[in-house]
Amino acid sequence: MPRDPFDYIIVGAGSAGCLLANRLSRDPAKRVLLLEAGKRDNHPWIHIPVGYLYCIGNPRTDWLYQTAPEAGLNGRSLRYPRGKGLGGCSSINGMIYMRGQARDYDNWARLTGDDDWSWERSLPDFMAHEDHHRRDGGADPETGHNGRFSDLHGHGGEWRVEKQRLRWDVLEDFATAATQAGVPRTEDFNTGDNAGVGYFDVNQKNGWRWNAAKAFLRPAKSRPNLEIWTESQVERLIFETTPQGATRCAGAVVRRGGDAMTVRARGEVILSAGAIGSPQILQLSGVGPADQAKAHGIEVLRDLPGVGENLQDHLQIRAVFKVKGAKTLNTLAGNIFGKARIGLEYALRRTGPMSMSPSQLGAFTRSDPQRPHANLEYHVQPLSLDAFGEDLHAFPAITASVCNLNPTSRGRVHLTSNRFDDAPEIAPNYLATDEDRHVAAQSLRQVREIVSQPAMAKYEPEEWKPGPQYQTDEELARLAGDIANTIFHPVGTAKMGREDDPMAVVDTRLRVRGIEALRVVDASVMPEITSGNTSAPVMMIAEKAARWILEEA
Missing domain, CATH: 3.30.410.40 (Cholesterol Oxidase; domain 2)
Structure with a gap:
């Protein structure tokens, strides 16, 4: 049994969760638990770049989701890959390093009223973990391009970016x-x-895929204050009432080795299960649209109508x-x-x-x-x-x-039952x-x-x-x-927003509205989809969140 409580419990060891585990466990006085429903990233096809062909659609590495039949796709249902295992989607994705456009982040700042999400203030968080193939400022030695790359790219970080x-x-x-x-x-x-x-620049190192587990967990795995549990799926979150009468997230019920067990956090619980997994866990825990919870016999803890809505994809x-x-x-x-x-x-x-x-x-x-x-x-x-x-x-x-890049269609992620192991309904509404x-x-x-x-x-x-x-x-x-087919960029299902936005699930520091000690840190918090591939923006979001969590602690 674990030595309760942990300081931080991170749910999901994907691009965001691996980075958070690395950052939050730097302080040896803080005990961090990283929970992953899938297995270790030791499947050989994860590491060979073309291996995505054998990882997508493989129950070893993919959740095997399907969309609901889509009217815009003439009734077709699509395969909807989501990474399962250490590294999450970074273990099965296209490896493309793409931040998007500056206007994406300036628009987030406008929508949320928080300038910390602007391009100017987000660029340092992209660079903080970057190890880019272009070195120094001035002209690029291969192209002669005079782009002051040192002002735009980081070097020496964990996240390797190379030419193809x-x-x-x-x-x-x-x-x-x-x-x-x-x-x-x-x-x-x-x-x-x-x-x-x-x-495209790619997240590879010497011809091998470079996933989030290699980048962020390998340097931290010897830390005695970091525990990584694989094959450990969260059934639901648990809550308590503080002496002041507030609702606080106190931990989670985890299915591990066929048994249900409770893990507790004295600090925070951080959902990084992705744009499908995070809203599903919230809804299973009674945090989301009240009518959906009642329809599945779930006690309503917090009526947040935006949970699972606002789904956007490319x-x-x-x-x-x-x-x-x-x-x-x-x-x-x-x-x-x-x-x-x-x-x-x-x-x-x-x-x-x-x-x-x-x-x-x-x-x-x-x-x-x-x-x-x-x-x-x-x-x-x-x-x-x-x-x-x-x-x-x-x-x-x-x-x-x-x-x-900027679809105006919006979809949803809804529960199909109150069982944690039943896949949710995914309806992108393309x-x-x-x-x-x-x-x-x-x-x-x-x-x-x-x-x-x-x-x-x-x-x-x-x-x-x-x-x-x-x-x-x-x-x-x-x-x-x-x-047409998806390129696997679901976002927006637990979006951040202003206090007066009734569909905002988290505030601009990614704290779930009305619940203490619970954050969401993954693609689901994006109010609008970025103009490009989404892996790099998720890591930027996690870099910001780690800093805020440590500052508040």
Whole structure:
């Protein structure tokens, strides 16, 4: 049995939880417990970059969620991967390091009334744990770009950011085609303005995936004041009434080794279970919409209608083009000999297709010239397949996936029962607004415009999906519903906000409204989704939260 109480109990060992465990356990006088429902991150495919193909959809590393059937996707239900195990989603994601745009954080500051969330005040929290491949200020030695990188990137932190270890001619030519269509080149997507076309930086180290467990738990695992429990799932939180009459979170009921046990915290309980897990735990504990709790026979502790609402995600539309005379992964990995060569290259040099992130070339553009900022993100890949996890096509092809960075559709995460081991209902409500459907149609037209540029002509590109016969807004929006898929960026389900915002779940220091000693620190607190991939912003949020927790203690 544990020696109760702990000073801090952190629920979820993903990107936020691992960083918090590292920061809060630096003080040897504070006892920290990190709870993770999954297993250790010793599954070999976690660490090989291309291993995401074998981790997503694998019960060893994925919660195996599905969305509810989506009207905007013409009734389809999507696989909804969430990382399960030490490292959380950082063990199965695309490894892309992307902060988003400065306006995202300035908008958070405006929405919450707290300037600490502005880009200027958030940049130091990105840099605090960063170990970026670009060194020093002045010109970058490889590109000659004179960008004062020392003012924008950190060095020596735990979170390694590297250049990708590959090159594909067809991607180079796609990038040139993008410039011919008016998209500028960029050497760095993380300056606060990510408009342009270039290669994504990735969270890898010498050709291996660099997850949050390696970055933040390995340096701290020898600390006697840090306990890490795997295969330990929280059933619900427990509460007590203080002498002053306030409600305080006192710990959690944990299912471990088939038995339920109670762990207690003298300091704080911190939910870092992600945009699906954190609202589910709150709702199971009676913190959330009162009508939902009553419907499932749960005693209402605190009626917070925003818990589980405001779900936002990035939906990507995958356009596939057959090409001629191009080296693509479809042809390289099309037989056992090609796969053997790929495996040998990775074994000897840690390069080649096995070192690839799911997306290599990126672009951020405007869906129309009247937009004041980039609102589309491209993930361009030298491969194609019918659906994620299925076999590559037998013909050479590229995929240009494009997503609306700022969707106006909002979804929800609701309980399906009062059992902790029953998956919640996940209803993202994709393409529910006229604006989102219009942007989807515009984005497909823009993909066609780029591929039609002179730089791509030698490949004689042929649109295979969705197909050139579809031209009107209505046709393209309907086709987007048929072929679009999530890129796994759920946020917003326990959003922070002003005191007078009835849907705000936490305040600007991420404390749950009306309950002492309980915070949420993960993607669920974002009031609006960032303009890019969400792993890096989650770590920035955790860096801020760790500082506030220690200051308040």
